[in-house]
Amino acid sequence: MKKSSVTKRPAKKSRSDFFILRLYIAGQTPNSMTAIANLKKICEEKLEGKYRLEVVDLLKKPQLAKGDQIVAIPTLVRRLPPPVKKIIGNLSKTESVIVGLDLQSAR
Amino acid sequence: MAEAKPKQEAARTMLAKSPTGIQGLDELTGGGLPKGRVSLVCGKAGCGKSLLAMEFLVHGAVRYGEPGVCINFEETEEKLIANVASLGFDLRDLIKRKKLFLDYVFIERSQITEAGEYNLDGLFVRLAHAVKTIKAKRVVLDSVQALFAGVADTAILRSELQRLFRWLDENNLTAIVTGEAGVDTLTRHGLEEYIADCVIALDHRVTEQISTRRLRIVKYRGTAHGTDEYPFLIDEDGISVVPITSLVLSHKALKERVSTGIAALDEMMEGKGFYRGSSVLVTGTAGTGKSSMAANFARAACARGDLCLYFTFEESPSQILRNMRSVGLDLEKWVKQGLLHFNAMRPTSTGLEGHLAVIHRQIAQLKPSVVVIDPITNLISTSGSYDVKSMLVRLVDFLKVQQITSMFTNLTFAGDPQERTAAAVSSLMDTWIVLRDSKPNGRPRRELYVLKSRGMAHSREVRELIVSKKGLELGVVLSDHTVATHVAGQ
Numbered sequence: 154m155k156k157s158s159v160t161k162r163p164a165k166k167s168r169s170d171f172f173i174l175r176l177y178i179a180g181q182t183p184n185s186m187t188a189i190a191n192l193k194k195i196c197e198e199k200l201e202g203k204y205r206l207e208v209v210d211l212l213k214k215p216q217l218a219k220g221d222q223i224v225a226i227p228t229l230v231r232r233l234p235p236p237v238k239k240i241i242g243n244l245s246k247t248e249s250v251i252v253g254l255d256l257q258s259a260r
Numbered sequence: 261m262a263e264a265k266p267k268q269e270a271a272r273t274m275l276a277k278s279p280t281g282i283q284g285l286d287e288l289t290g291g292g293l294p295k296g297r298v299s300l301v302c303g304k305a306g307c308g309k310s311l312l313a314m315e316f317l318v319h320g321a322v323r324y325g326e327p328g329v330c331i332n333f334e335e336t337e338e339k340l341i342a343n344v345a346s347l348g349f350d351l352r353d354l355i356k357r358k359k360l361f362l363d364y365v366f367i368e369r370s371q372i373t374e375a376g377e378y379n380l381d382g383l384f385v386r387l388a389h390a391v392k393t394i395k396a397k398r399v400v401l402d403s404v405q406a407l408f409a410g411v412a413d414t415a416i417l418r419s420e421l422q423r424l425f426r427w428l429d430e431n432n433l434t435a436i437v438t439g440e441a442g443v444d445t446l447t448r449h450g451l452e453e454y455i456a457d458c459v460i461a462l463d464h465r466v467t468e469q470i471s472t473r474r475l476r477i478v479k480y481r482g483t484a485h486g487t488d489e490y491p492f493l494i495d496e497d498g499i500s501v502v503p504i505t506s507l508v509l510s511h512k513a514l515k516e517r518v519s520t521g522i523a524a525l526d527e528m529m530e531g532k533g534f535y536r537g538s539s540v541l542v543t544g545t546a547g548t549g550k551s552s553m554a555a556n557f558a559r560a561a562c563a564r565g566d567l568c569l570y571f572t573f574e575e576s577p578s579q580i581l582r583n584m585r586s587v588g589l590d591l592e593k594w595v596k597q598g599l600l601h602f603n604a605m606r607p608t609s610t611g612l613e614g615h616l617a618v619i620h621r622q623i624a625q626l627k628p629s630v631v632v633i634d635p636i637t638n639l640i641s642t643s644g645s646y647d648v649k650s651m652l653v654r655l656v657d658f659l660k661v662q663q664i665t666s667m668f669t670n671l672t673f674a675g676d677p678q679e680r681t682a683a684a685v686s687s688l689m690d691t692w693i694v695l696r697d698s699k700p701n702g703r704p705r706r707e708l709y710v711l712k713s714r715g716m717a718h719s720r721e722v723r724e725l726i727v728s729k730k731g732l733e734l735g736v737v738l739s740d741h742t743v744a745t746h747v748a749g750q
Contacts, residue, residue, distance in 0.1 A: 179381040188376070211382065215389035218382050222366050225411070226381035239368075242376030253373030 172196075172204035172254070173233040177218070179211045179226045184243040188227040191244035199256045231255075275482040278326070278398070278434040281319025282312065283624060284501030285475070288490060290483050293458055296432040298425045300455040302439040302447045303462035308473060308494055309438045310334075311344070312462070313400040315498050316436055318349045320398045321359035326434075328398035329361045329390040331383075333406035337362045347498050361390040367410025374412060380420040384427065391433065399428060403438035405449055414449075422454055446478065457481045463489070472614060475501055493617030502617050502654065513537070513715070518630075518665055521553075521560035524734035525693075528710055528719035534691055535715060536629075537663040539656050541686060543670045544695030549706050549727050550669040551575075553695070554634045555584045555591060556732045557667050562594035566629035566665075569622060570602050573635060577602035588731040601626060616655055623662065631659060636668040636685065656688045690714045695725060708734065 176192060178185035189208060196204050211218050211226070221230050225241040231254055240253040251257060277291030286292045293299045293316070301309045317328035332340055340362060341351045354360035363386055390396065404421060411417045428435045437455065439447030446452045452459050459478040466472075474489040492501040517532035526533040534540055540557075544550045554570075561568045572580060580602070581592050594600035603622055605615060623631065636652075659666045668685070686692055691713040698707050706725040710718045724735030 177382065179385050182381075184377050184379070191376075211385040215385045218386045218389070219363065222368075223382035223386075224365060224367055224380055224407075225378045226385075227378060228382065237371065239372045240375050241372055242374050242378045245376035247375075249373055249375035253375060 170203055171233065172200055172231065173207075174204055174254075175207045175209060175221070175230045175232055177209050177211055177221070177223045177226060177228045177230070181210075182226075185227050187243040187245060188229070191247070191250070192229060195244070195247060195250055195254075195256075199251065229254075278320070279324060280312075280316045281323050282315050282499050282501065283621065284490070284492065285312075285499070288475075288477065288501060289458075289480060289485060293434055293436070294481070294483075295434050296429065297457040298428050298435045298437055298455055299458035299460065300437050300439055300447070300452055301460045301462065302441055302452070304441045304464065307441075307462040307464045308492070308499060309462055310402050311347075311494060312460075312499055313402050313436045313438055314340075314344055314349070317360060317398055317400055318344070318351075318354065320434075321354050326397035327359045327361075327394040328400065329363070329387065329394070329396045330400045330402065331363050331365055331387055331390070332400075332402050333365050334403060336364045340364075347496065358394045361394050361396065363387075363390055367407070369410050369412075372410075379416065380407075380411075380424070383420075384424065387424075387427075391431065397432075397434060399433045399435040401435065401437045403440060404451065405440050405447065408449055421451070425454055452478075462492075491614070491617055493614055493621070495618075495621075497621070500617055500621050502620050512663070514663060518566075519560045519564070521556035521558075522732050522734060524723065525708070525710075528721065528723070528734075529691075529713055530716050530718065532716075534665060534713075536665050537660060538665060538690035538714070539659060539688065540665075540667045540691040540693065541670060541689040542667060542693045542695065543672050545672055545697055548695035548697055549725055549732070550671070550695060551580070551634055552584070552587055552589070552727050552732055553693070553725075554632045554667050554669050555580065555589050558600060558630065558632050559584075559589050559591060559594065561630040561665075562591075562597070562599040565599070567626065568594070568600050568630040568632065569626055569628035570600060570632045571619060571622075571634065572602060572604045573606070573633075576604050586729070587727050588729045601628070619655065620658060623658070623664070627662075629664060631664050631666045632668075633666070634669045635671050637671040652685050653688060705735075707738065 174192070174196070176188060178188065192206065196206060209217055211223065221228070227241070227243060229240040229244065229250075231238040238253060238255070240250055244250050276295035277289065277293065278295040279286050279292035301312055303309050314330070317330055320326040320328050330340070335343070344351060351360060351362070355362065365383065365386065387399070391399065407417055407421075408414065425437070437451065439449070439451040442448040442450075446459065446461060458480045461476045461478050463474045463476070465474070473492050473494065475492045476489045477485045490501050492499055514535060514537045516536040517534065518536050519526050519533045520529065542550050542553050558568045558570055575583070581595070584591050591600060595602070603618070605618065619633070656666070668689070670685070692711040694709055694711045696707050698705055706727065707722050708725040709720065709722045721737045723737060726733045726735050
């Protein structure tokens with residue numbers, strides 16, 4: 154895992170189906186590593202070229218926890234499109250992630 | 261035996277305490293909350309637990325040099341700041357000076373989907389960040405049960421809470437966790453099971469339209485504590501608890517004497533009057549001159565330079581000043597000089613406990629030498645079934661420990677001369693002066709006698725009490741001596 158953020162260049166698309174995602178972790182714990190791997194897989198499959206993912210390690214930037222009201226780790230925040238949605242856990246339940254991010258309609 | 265003692269002493273000092281700064285509570289707990297440990301404060305909504313926790317932080321930051329963090333699960337920072345501003349706490353200033361750190365933690369369940377394993381590291385990160393930022397020594401979590409509404413998996417939540425409390429212990433933080441009262445349990449989610457060191461329960465009851473607040477120390481490991489409920493008060497200065505001031509009768513008896521305010525009455529008491537630090541009861545039916553006696557006693561106290569605190573339950577201070585002027589007592593002069601302080605309260609404005617809390621607080625602030633409570637009857641009448649005597653014992657003990665000379669007046673009713681008072685308070689009093697009406701030969705007059713006065717050879721004569729424009733005086737010894745030879749005191 155390199156640094157604290159992974160950025161994908163988006164292919165310009167209409168605003169509403171572009172996803173901005175932020176995954177909060179606290180250190181490289183097994184759950185966090187699993188979450189990153191799971192999330193990447195889902196995004197590649199469902200959102201190819203239509204998303205930007207940022208991983209925030211709260212051990213490095215604890216002050217960022219407040220803004221998105223992070224309590225559980227890992228927490229994935231869908232910042233765009235609105236409304237804001239949060240998914241907590243290591244994202245191993247793929248169906249829940251797809252439902253939580255509202256990816257069925259994004260297709 | 262002699263060797264065992266220092267060991268015991270050492271064990272006692274080993275348990276370090278963190279003072280809360282809350283009047284009365286630190287006395288009850290022998291110095292405050294267990295230092296570096298987690299304490300639970302529980303009770304129903306509105307019982308004052310958040311305020312207690314906040315006072316613990318503010319006093320810690322201001323008085324004891326211990327910065328504090330408040331993780332609040334229920335109110336935003338702005339609301340919290342506004343809530344305690346009325347108590348004179350300027351949280352913004354403390355935050356600016358890095359003495360206080362507020363973090364509002366909010367979980368919107370409807371926004372959240374759970375998809376796999378997680379823990380509450382986010383909360384830990386926030387708490388650790390806050391503690392590190394201001395080098396905090398104190399932490400408040402108010403109130404964690406909000407997490408139960410926000411986190412679906414209670415098994416995870418429970419183990420995480422345990423981990424959180426352990427983390428607080430390991431980091432040597434003195435913490436208060438608040439919890440809402442459950443139906444049959446101290447807290448709704450059984451938080452008390454996780455907290456081993458100190459549990460305090462608060463209660464707010466309304467009986468006969470009078471509200472009383474009580475505090476009970478449910479457990480406090482390593483500290484002898486009373487298991488009684490202690491009344492407490494929330495007013496513009498925050499919380500104050502009425503403690504028992506002395507578990508034993510250890511107050512020192514003073515030999516100094518103070519004037520009763522009436523030269524002839526002093527004469528009846530070995531020519532010297534009351535003992536300083538003693539408590540005096542004045543009973544009588546309506547219109548027998550009890551208030552005049554009390555006012556005269558207060559005037560005499562001020563005249564010799566004693567600070568006097570005068571609690572009145574029936575009349576406003578201005579009414580008393582006017583009435584007493586009519587019998588030649590100029591009290592206004594002493595008010596202006598700052599030696600006489602009035603405190604007028606409506607008897608029904610709060611319960612007996614509330615009144616006692618006010619009395620305690622005022623005495624602690626002013627440190628008077630003389631206290632007058634006129635009349636105590638009203639305190640008794642507001643109390644309902646609660647044990648009046650134990651409350652009055654606390655008050656009288658408190659006054660004695662402070663070496664304050666006190667006078668209580670009490671209204672008795674015709675045909676029921678002393679019984680009611682006698683049962684409740686007389687045994688607590690060192691001196692008991694009885695006033696009564698009499699109509700020998702159709703001419704009404706007031707009579708006075710000293711029913712008891714501990715530690716002195718007092719006169720048992722009945723004298724006429726003369727209240728005139730010139731003040732209070734005693735007339736000649738009355739020939740129709742009808743007092744039963746009541747041998748009181750020793």
